[in-house]
Amino acid sequence: xxxxxxxxxxxxxxxxxxxxxxxxxxxxxxxxxxxxxxxxxxxxxxxxxxxxxxxxxxxxxxxxxxxxxxxxxxxxxxxxxxxxxxxxxxxxxxxxxxxxxxxxxxxxxxxxxxxxxxxxxxxxxxxxxxxxxxxxxxxxxxxxxxxxxxxxxxxxxxxxxxxxxxxxxxxxxxxxxxxxxxxxxxxxxxxxxxxxx
Numbered sequence: 001x002x003x004x005x006x007x008x009x010x011x012x013x014x015x016x017x018x019x020x021x022x023x024x025x026x027x028x029x030x031x032x033x034x035x036x037x038x039x040x041x042x043x044x045x046x047x048x049x050x051x052x053x054x055x056x057x058x059x060x061x062x063x064x065x066x067x068x069x070x071x072x073x074x075x076x077x078x079x080x081x082x083x084x085x086x087x088x089x090x091x092x093x094x095x096x097x098x099x100x101x102x103x104x105x106x107x108x109x110x111x112x113x114x115x116x117x118x119x120x121x122x123x124x125x126x127x128x129x130x131x132x133x134x135x136x137x138x139x140x141x142x143x144x145x146x147x148x149x150x151x152x153x154x155x156x157x158x159x160x161x162x163x164x165x166x167x168x169x170x171x172x173x174x175x176x177x178x179x180x181x182x183x184x185x186x187x188x189x190x191x192x193x194x195x196x197x
Contacts, residue, residue, distance in 0.1 A: 004021075015123035018039075021036060021043075022035050031045065092190050093186070105190075109126075114176055116176065117172055121168070
């Protein structure tokens with residue numbers, strides 16, 4: 001059941017949404033407080049109506065066929081069929097890697113593997129947000145944009161960002177194996193070296 005929707009506005013990309021609910025608290029009287037980390041606002045949601053009114057919850061089918069367990073939860077608004085999709089053929093492959101490694105890096109980047117939070121700061125499309133830079137522009141804040149420089153930046157993190165208020169912990173805060181680090185670095189390289197990107 002969708003309780004509240006429409007916060008994002010017309011653009012659903014987290015970094016460019018009008019509002020981005022990020023936390024929820026319930027007051028002692030049942031009032032809901034929803035924090036908005038895009039605009040720095042706290043929404044207060046109250047119920048107006050008869051205290052004895054029955055609330056009927058309609059079952060809303062999931063938009064994902066693999067929503068079989070708690071780890072596969074779907075947001076209430078569902079998942080757009082193209083969410084997080086990058087055309088595989090549109091991404092270049094850095095020297096010494098494979099297209100499969102870049103694809104694995106994309107899954108890691110989107111948090112589907114190793115719970116990596118990359119997309120939370122850099123956006124699911126890599127175009128940045130108030131928390132992290134655009135990875136698709138081909139302009140690099142740290143390093144020269146080489147695969148080695150990107151790998152190093154991800155591995156050691158960014159404790160003192162030049163242009164953003166929040167630091168990036170080593171490995172983005174995830175527990176990445178060496179092969180996962182290599183894959184996500186290849187994906188980030190591909191985002192920044194895509195023709196026209």
